[in-house]
C-alpha cells in the first residue's frame with residue numbers, strides 16, 4: 489500500500505484494493521448532498537442513490553480499519569441520522585456524537601443561521617481502541633473560573649461539544665465541552681486553499697492526536713483540500729488520501745509539498761501541552 493500520498497479515484501474502488509485492517513484512523517468528510525459546487529462530483533443526487541452509495545463507502549472504509557481503529561465521520565444535519573444508522577450496521581460502536589460549533593457559516597434570510605456540523609466518533613472494538621487523553625486536555629472551569637484547588641492540574645478531557653476557541657465565547661461554550669467551537673476557514677485565513685468545503689486544521693488536530701500515535705496510519709477517503717493529510721503529516725503520522733477530482737488531488741500534493749519545504753503559512757499545529765497552569 490502506497491502511503492503518504494493522495495490517490496486520485498473513487499474511494500470505493502481504491503478502498504477495495506487496500507489490505508484489510510491496515511489503518512488506525514479513518515476520518516471522512518463526505519459530500520453532504522446539499523448542492524455544493526464541486527468541480528467533478530454532483531452533490532445533488534437522488535436520496536436513495538446517495539444513501540446506497542453511503543452504505544457502500546462506509547462498509548469499504550470499515551474493512552480497512554484495524555481492530556483497534558477509530559472512525560470519525562463529519563456530516564451535516566440533513567443526513568446525520570442516516571449515516572449513524574449505516575455506521576451502526578457495520579457493528580461499529582459509537583463513543584461520541586460530537587457537535588462542532590463554528591462561526592462564519594452561511595447567513596440565512598428566513599431561518600436561523602446554521603453554526604454547527606456533526607462528527608460521529610466510532611471504534612471497531614469498544615474494549616480495545618486507542619484514546620490518548622493527555623494529548624487533548626483543556627483547562628477545566630474549576631481552573632479557569634473558580635480557582636478551585638481540587639482541579640486536576642493537567643486539565644480535563646474536552647466535552648463532546650467541541651470549543652476550540654473558548655476565548656470567543658466563555659459563557660456559552662465551556663472548553664471542556666463536547667461542542668467544539670472553531671471558525672470555518674474564511675477567505676482571509678492563512679490556511680485557506682482553493683476548495684469549497686475546507687475543514688479547519690484545529691478540528692483534525694484534536695482527532696488525530698487523540699486517536700493515533702506517531703507513525704500510525706490515517707486514512708481520508710474524501711481528501712478534498714487535504715486538511716487531514718496536512719495535519720497527519722505535521723503530527724508525524726503516516727497518511728493516505730483518496731480524492732475523485734484531479735484538480736483537488738493536485739492541490740493536496742502542493743499543500744503537502746509546502747509542509748515538506750517548510751513553506752506552509754498556516755499557524756503551526758500546537759505542541760502537546762504537558763501541564764495547564766492554574767489561575768491563582
Ligand SMILES: C[S@@+](CC[C@H](N)C(=O)[O-])C[C@H]1O[C@@H](n2cnc3c(N)ncnc32)[C@H](O)[C@@H]1O
Nearest residue numbers: 498499517529685686687710712713715731732
Ligand atoms: C466535503 S469535501 C472534503 C473536504 C475535506 N475534508 C477538506 O478539509 O478539504 C468532499 C470531497 O469528496 C470528494 N469526493 C466525492 N466523491 C468521491 C469519491 N467517490 N471518492 C473520492 N472522493 C470523492 C469531492 O471531490 C470533495 O473534494
